[in-house]
Amino acid sequence: MQALTLEELRSRYGARYKWLVLLTCMIGSVAAILSSTIVNVAIPDLSRYFALGQERAQWVSTGFMLAMTLSMLMTPWLLLRFGLRRTYGGAIVLLLLGGVVGGFSINYQMLLAMRVLEGLAAGVMQPIPAIVILRAFEQHEQGKAMGIFGFGVVLAPAIGPSVGGFLVELFGWRSIFFVVVPPCLLVLFLIQRFLASYTPTLEHAKPLDWKGLLLIGVSIISLLNGVVELRGDMSQAVILLVLGVTTLIAFIIYQMRTKAEPLMNMKLFRYRQFAMGALVAFIYGMGLYGSTYLLPIYMQMAMNYAPSQAGLVLLPAGIVLAVTIPLAGRLADSYPPNVLVAIGLFLLASSFALMANGSPATSYWLLMAWAVIGRIGLGFVLPALSLGAMRGVDNSLIAQGASAINFVRQLGGAIGVSMVGVVLEWRITLHQSRQALGIDNHRNAFNETFLLVAVLCAVAVITAWYMREKPWQKDKQNNMTGL
Structure with missing residues (x-):
């Protein structure tokens, strides 16, 4: 199918064209997030298969996030150099390749290389939906668009671990890599149909930093x-x-x-809202991704649940999150984003604090309920954080700003996963030195690590209050006409 120009596509689809572009980006993001989160439930099995210690096993997640963190800084340059269609399509192809080859890995090095490849693809895709929303939608529609986008994206972490747990039990760890194949193929079809052709000009072809x-x-x-x-x-x-x-x-x-054109424009940090939003995103990333890595391992190693049960514990929470995000997106159009972010972070910190008090008497259903509290908090944070940080930022810096916010969040997440692995190993070793290591000692070590994550999110609550919007910024429009 020959690619149409932006004007031809707008003429064909009218006002709904921007929503079709957002849908295309949303499904690709689902595939990327799925590849990120579904592996966590298989970490114990991967550790046994490749004879890995905790310090090496965590690189399956950290390597993905490291590559994702670095590649997302390249997204603004790639969009200017190649356009949305080629940039997004190329990232989908890389994600598809990483999933297929990763499923046939014959050693840990090959597996890790494919995780890095998937991370590179996911990083390029990560800022694109926010860029599309901030450029194509009016300010009064941005919260709604972000909420609808978030609704689709949360289906991946909600369903991914549950499906991954059953796949690991039935077919082994290799099967979880192939899950990204159907959504990737669907997105490649949608790209051909809905994304406009783009011919770079010399003024766009600035060198990469x-x-x-x-x-x-x-x-x-x-x-x-x-x-x-x-x-x-x-x-x-x-x-x-x-x-x-x-x-x-x-x-x-x-x-x-x-x-030259900077990789990250430091002028962004002259805006107080953006600087505070970036700090919140960093701390939030540490807590969120650290706990996402920790919870499936906790369920299997400390609570003795099967992989399917470890993944299933997040399913009700994911459904609640999917309902919360559109509602929070609408609230973000009417209420200060910093208030919504602070409320969400408080609920997230409360969830982790409750997890830190787990004991042999804690039921499976109670763990589910604690996870639901955290996902409600997450639902408040997701639509409001980017909007709160980016409002007031000059239009020319929107692409750089969206990329930078995602970068600091992922950087916090990568550091958070490593930190959680180190702290967990330290606490297990400490308990082991006091008495023979048993299930209770495992549980105590996990509880103390959850407490650390709760403290991180509590600190981010304080920082969120400084994202307040100045009065003169409330009337400023941050939309552009291009996609």
Whole structure:
């Protein structure tokens, strides 16, 4: 099928065209999130199959998030250089390839490489829906659009672990990699039908900031490995952490002084709402992704549930989340986003605090209820965080801003997963040194780790209040006409 121009597609589909584009982006995001979350329930099986310790097993999740964090910084450049159609289509092909080849992995190195490939694809796709919403929808429709988008996206983490648990039990861990194949094929069809052709011009073809990408890449890899080494060689951990912080500072200075198109425009952080929103996104990412990694392992190792039961515990919470997000999206059009974000983070922190009090007497249904509380909180945060941080930002910085918010959230998530793995191993070892390691000691170690995640989310509640919108910003429109 020959690609049509934007004008031809708008003429054919009218006012509903922007919703068709959003639907296309939403299904691709579902596939990407599915590939991210469905693997967590299989971590115990992967550990046994490849004879991995906890410090290596967590890289199945961390490697994905690391690649995702780095590649999402390239999205604005890719969109300018290749357009939405080619950028999004290329990312879907990479995600499809990673899923198929990953399912046939013959060793841990091959598996990890395919997880990194999937992460690269997911990172490119991550900021695109927010860019589409902020550019194509009027401000009074943005909350509704973000809510509808969120409704679709939460189906992946809601259904993914449940389906993944049953697949692991019935067909083994390889089957979970093939789950992304149907949605990827569907999205490739929708791309051909609904996304416009795009011919880059010389003024768009700005060079990619490779120096900035190298600096931030070295920084993130050093920080993550430094966190992991805290339970091993302390001197090496200090060297890696110092290198990570140093290259991070160098990246910030370089981005401020470079005359080329920056990878991350530091002018964004002159807007107080954006700066506070980015900090909230970072802490929120640490808590959310750290707990998402922790919960399926907790259910299997500490509570002795089967993989299917470990995945099923999140299903009611996911359904509640799917209902909450559209409602929260409508509220985001009428109420200050910082208030909604603070309420959501408080509920999320409460959920983790309740998990931290788990005991042998805690029933499966009570664990479900605690997860529901957290997902209600998540439903309040998701539509409001991006909108709250981006309102007031100049139109020319929207693409960079959407990418940056997702970047800091994923960076927080990658660090959070590593930190959770390190803290969990530390607490298990501590309990083991006190007495013979048993199920109660496992549970105590997990409970203490959940408490840490709860504290992180509580800190983010305080930060969210500083995302308040200034009076003069309330009337400013942040929409653009292009897609």
